Amino acid sequence: MAVDAGVPTRNLEVERQLACSVCNGDWKRCQLATCPYLASVRTWFKEQPALSSPNLFGASPPSAFVGSWGYPRVLAGPLVPPVREGTAIMDASETWLGLDIQDILRFRLSLVRGKAQRPVEAARNPDRILAATQEEAMASRPVDTELWLEKKPVLQGAFSARASPTGPSGVIRKLQLAENPSIPRKVDAVVSDTDLLATQGIVDLYRDGIPQSHITRVFSVGLLGTAKRRRLVPTEWSITAVDDILGRQLVDRVKRLPQIDEYRVFGHTAFGNNVQVLVMPTSWMFEGLEAFNLESDPVPLADHEFYRGRKTYPQALAGGYHAARLPVLEYLDRVRRQAGAVVFMEVYKDWIPLGVWRYREIAREALAQPPAKVESLGEALGLLRGRLHLRLERWLEASHLLKYVARQRRLTDFLPRSSSGPGPARRSP
DSSP: OOTTTTGGGHHHHHHHHOOOTTTTTBGGGOOOSSOTTTHHHHHHHHTOGGGGSSEEEEEEOSOEEEOOTTTTEEEEEEEEOSOSSSOGGGGOGGGOTTSOHHHHHHHHHTOEEEEEEEEGGGGGSOOHHHHHHHHHHTOSSOEEEEEEESSOOBOOOBOOSSSOOOOOEEEEEEEEESSOOOOOHHHHHHHHOTTSOHHHHHHHHHHTTOOHHHHHHHHHTTOSSOGGGOOOOOHHHHHHHHHHHHHHHHHHHHTTSOBOSSEEEEEEEETTEEEEEEEESSSSEEEEEEEOOGGGOOOOEEEEEOTTOOSSOOTTTTHHHHHHHHHHHHHHHHHTOBOEEEEEEEEOTTOOOOOTHHHHHHHHHHHTSOOEEESSHHHHHHHHHHHOSSOHHHHHHHOSHHHHHHTOOOGGGGSOOOTTOOOSOOOOO
């Protein structure tokens, strides 16, 4: 996918996900004396003497952030906390599922974001600041980093719809790594290969077991792709791009597999989000359904694809679509079966914007557990009725795939079930 595909939907996506009726996620406009989300975080900040100075020394998780404002001239730099111990978890979303929301906020908002404005093409010939940011982004372990800012960092800014929160920021005056970063051999090899396409580099790193947060970071700072096409990619765009690229390479493999022969229902709830996954005995098709403000009895947002895939960007769910699709494809590839899938995503009142990674990780956790297995779509929907807070009729009203599957009668429906296993894959529109 094009890395800037999310631009037309960004404002709508942010407006939908930043649901606070007081500040809409903009801390600078907050009218509450004590924000229920940030109260403990603000207190923690007041107790940190290291944040009272424009000079900072700490162990970057490692982490880097590239903004989208002003594209194609963007603000890029490292994220550095004022501490050296226990920082590895601060940018590893794959490890956050069992944590409390307040813990995630506390360590994410303790990351000071250094900013240096650069054209996106600067990734090909970086200056000292950008080169240090790129080198740190390649690391697999925390890197001791010295960061000098023009002014002391201030806790302000807005949540992002796709990326994890970041803390105070400031313009970089000087940046220096205080140690040599520990760079995995595979990362070094892919970054050094300036003839390798970015999409192939992402797939190679993923297949080698490099964590997805690490792949996204390396891609964002412009270290993947052929020499003449490397560029900085805004972090929120790179998150969705990596989800999409990995999904595309998996779907080609899944389409060649035999179909499952039953309905499977998976589910998991975390961070004020409920994710339920319905896997169906059909050829590959996928739909994401997302519901906010459940008290108003809404019709969920929906995006879908049939066997041949999508040709347009998923305007309704944006980055959440690709984040939910990837775990489904990983599951099907793991069990060596083809199927259709519908992912139901509910957002409750106690949720706050942590980024679309939550859908990916909650769905992965759901699909790692044994499913409930039933023989019919009606039975599967009955299970889902008891697992979803929004009434099932609203989900059915929004869904294209469930309507399609419900009205299909195939010749195989009239044949006795074979003991020899599923037959060859059948194609949907």
